[in-house]
Amino acid sequence: MLQKKLNLMGLVNDDLFEYSKIFNLEERKRKYENVIKHTGDQRILVVLEKHKKASIKNQNLKQAQYQLFAINKSKTLVEFMEYVKQNAGIDVSTSIFLYCNNQILMMKAEMTVGNIYDQFKNKEDQHLYIKYANFETFG
Numbered sequence: 001m002l003q004k005k006l007n008l009m010g011l012v013n014d015d016l017f018e019y020s021k022i023f024n025l026e027e028r029k030r031k032y033e034n035v036i037k038h039t040g041d042q043r044i045l046v047v048l049e050k051h052k053k054a055s056i057k058n059q060n061l062k063q064a065q066y067q068l069f070a071i072n073k074s075k076t077l078v079e080f081m082e083y084v085k086q087n088a089g090i091d092v093s094t095s096i097f098l099y100c101n102n103q104i105l106m107m108k109a110e111m112t113v114g115n116i117y118d119q120f121k122n123k124e125d126q127h128l129y130i131k132y133a134n135f136e137t138f139g
Contacts, residue, residue: 074113096133
């Protein structure tokens with residue numbers, strides 16, 4: 001139901017990332033290797049970008065086109081959502097959703113960033129690419 005609603009809003013099929021345009025594959029691989037070298041395999045690289053049709057107002061006017069996080073795999077998706085809001089300059093009262101590969105990430109208590117990474121990581125550069133957008137809540 002929610003996926004159908006998102007299709008109508010035009011919030012799917014936005015799988016192009018500015019980060020991939022700015023950095024070539026070799027540079028992205030090097031970034032991943034540096035993270036693993038310095039932090040071990042408990043952290044992953046997450047590329048976060050605002051959906052092109054999202055109407056979220058960021059509190060930080062100098063917000064970059066993308067955010068790059070080296071985040072612990074054991075963080076829950078709920079914890080990650082709070083981390084995203086804080087670091088992307090999104091008001092805590094704003095409702096947002098996250099998705100990978102045009103699939104909405106459901107906020108299940110037991111779901112970790114590592115689970116999402118295992119399912120959706122980019123096979124070429126080992127990054128996890130996530131888009132965020134807002135949606136109307138009713139009730």
